[in-house]
Amino acid sequence: MHFVVCAKQIPDPETPPSAFKIDEATNTVVPAQGFQPVLSQYDGIAAEAALQIKEAQGDDAKITVLSVGAESAQAAIKQVLAMGADEGVLLQDDAFEDGDSHTTAKVLAAAISNLGDVDAVFCGRQAADWDVGQVGLLVAEALGWPVAILAKDVEISDGSMKTTRVLADGFETVSQGLPAVVTVSNEFGEPRYPKLQQIMQAAKKTVTTMTHEDLGLDPSEVGSSGARLKLEKLYIPQSDSQVEIIEGETPEEQATNLVAKLVADKVL
């Protein structure tokens, strides 16, 4: 079997608020100094799901990691390779830049078709930077495959994928025929800590790079040119709070004063 894990490299979500800056003129995030981009944590969980299924299946299963991103995204791919994935492909092209979920999915779907024999695609529930959560769905759409989102359990057997999905009020177990796409939720569990042997093997592996030409994509349909979503304004919301201590000798008096204040401010 052949599984694909989609992995995205994102700005470190743990960048302290004081170091997180936005360039409002260009509507872009200014990379914080001293904070390296990281693998989106949900994609690590998707990789864990794929790895567990691979291990259950034995040696004949293969995992390919795909990432749309810049050269630096190699690090994210290597991280999944170190966890135990077999191959990595970086989809890197100026033409892919500044896209939206739709164009990213289009590039990923083209790469998956290009691989040819893929049985299942594992995505994180969402990327931890923009938190849109659409790429997995749109990849399935582009490929014409069934999709299950927010899975906390995934099993693959007898040509079908069984997933337990996290709903607002419980769980839902669904089956879908292969090939299929699944987005894995954090309820699945933590990604593994890679063994050193695997880290070193991963370091030696070469990540293939593919461009729009390799994938037979028209530059006009990907990246900023193909994006359907236009970013109007990016800004850090101002939060402001004022504290007023309500005076009073006794708790009863304080309560009375509080009510008077709330009435005066037309809250009550």
Place this chain on the structure above:
Amino acid sequence: MVANSSTQNNRLQSQLIGKWWMPAIALSLGGLYLAMQFSATEGAGRESFFNVAHPWSVYVFMSSLVGLLVYGLVRHATLWRLGKDTPESVFANLPHRFKNVFRLGVAQDKVRRDRYAAVMHWSISSSIVVLTLVTAQVAIQDDTPLNFLHGSYYLFFSFYGDLFGLIGLIGVGMAMWRRYFIDFSRIRWDERPEDHLIIVGLGLVLLSGFFVEAFRIEVTELTQHPDWAKWSFVSYVLANLFEIFSMSDNQILWSHSAMWWTHVVLAFSWLALIVFTRLDHLFFAPINAFLLRTDSPGRLSTIPNIEEQEIFGVGYVQDFSWKQLFELDACVRCGRCTDVCPANLAGQPLSPMHLIQDLKGHLASVGPSIQKVGNEGGDTRSVSPISMVGEVIQDETLWACRTCGACVQECPVMIEHVPTIVDMRRFLVMDEARLPQTAQAALQNIEMRGHPWSGTALERTTWMDGLGDVPIFDGTQDYLYWVGCSGSLVERNLPVTKAVFRLLQESGSSFGVLGQEETCNGDPARRLGNEYLYQILAEQLIGTFKEKNVQKVITNCPHCFNTFKNEYPQFDGHFEVLHHTEFLNSQLQSGALKVQHELPDTVTYHDSCYLGRINGVYDAPRQILNFIPGTNIQEMERNMSKGLCCGAGGGNMWQEEVGERRVNHVRSEEAIATGANKVVSNCPFCIQMFEDGVPAMQPDEVGRIEPFDVAEILELAVFGEQDSSIEEKTEI
């Protein structure tokens, strides 16, 4: 300025303990003098092997014993040889090693850390050594042309033979008192039948020796040479007692002969216990003192060419070094390690003694098969039916270790538990990738973000807010002030960092910081077992230091201090490293810093393991506190080299504790028990542990003991107040 009085008391006591064997020597010398003065006749002496039918049989016993000892040694050595080479040659630094043999092996420095055991053990060991020499002299007198056992020397010989026989019996009595008459638990944690055999056996050997001598004296000296007989003062008394029974000469001779054989058989049987029981420490302890590392106990071994290793750390018994295997045999199950282990004190699943004994048992059970399979060229890793790491030694046992070194410090036979534990952690982390989730998060955070504090909202420069111009180190200043991850990324520690900064500035010292360019130096990774990550970080940072021409470093944190000082030289990073307490103390001593304010307060001082026990800095922080008028130190019962870990060491800062209690609760209780208002430490981890532990043990906020760093206290004494930006921060 001198160290505070309780420190001095400790020193004085240890000196006294160091000299307590002097009376024995003085007594002996006094005896020699008296013997010279009073021996009226040159003729004093006795017939060797008096009344013994076949004295040559002693040599049969002796050669059997030698044969047995050789057999025992070979049997052990085949197992030790399964191990790998030691990281450092055991023949490097020979003068130091011989000094250790004398200090730790002969003078039994570590044994003396328990004063009762000190007297007991020295009595027994010195008696065995002296009485062996006594016996050897008889043999030399009898079987060589040398003739010296006569005259005044004979009398002196009789005297010290009896003296050390008596000392030995006192030792045996003390041992039996502890084992059978009082509730002294640690020696019973792993009590075995051989323990009774050893102690009762020795008592019988000594008693029978006195009986033999008493019977001989009764026949040959008591009436003929009573002035000679008195020199064998114990047997003289015994012989006089025997007079009560009015035995005939023949009866006495028969009793003497029977007792002589009993004594010989008992003595040689007892010595044969060396081969089969923990009595082997007679040889193994001094040898292990020789093998003891000569570098700092704060240094873990490197894995050279880590990328070319087949296996990382120690997962199988044959992955240990032969020295680590040797140590397992040296263990005497005294329980001192477990008795001081912070994890054990908190009811957590680690007992260093049982860990060593379990490994020893495992080696004995699988060692011979591994040896055989190895000789046949087979796969030695598939020999053991159970996995050493995971089954013989449980994962949680390895994770409970604080690497605080208390066990290593106490071990009277110089076993180094901590490197053995970390070696197995290395296997868990790098080979098996099996580690607690929280430890994993800390390691991954170091990999991704260069610090272990996942989730911090602070930046490495946040502490500088409100301090004006903070000089960035550019190679022109004398000192690099190394703030560290905890000093910059954990809210509680910012006031400490600010305090050290202000004091450095006040002292007029030339220093700078690295700010955003600081990164984890690898200590937590190394202690958690990820040597690979440690090496990457260490090499990177050493490169940075060299590039920036760093020569001298002042650290906030004793863990950074230890790593720079003891571990970076392994990677060719040689820097002069000071902990902030050492530097600030020197500034006070030189007058560069002046205490302006009185702080009437009773504080207790907590020695962090990595500044105190592991690096021996006990005085500097105490001297700072003593500089402050009005401030008294009320020591906790466990202090200085016996200090108890706060619970955070060895990467436990980032782990969930498993067990009955938390170590920081135990230590907080001890701090509270002093009645002090403040518990003062020198380590960001310790302070965090107290901040967490004290409220749990002292729920009432009123009168609660407050955790501080030495630098914070000194800041108050020098400036009268903390940096004002801290006040503003806490108000928000």
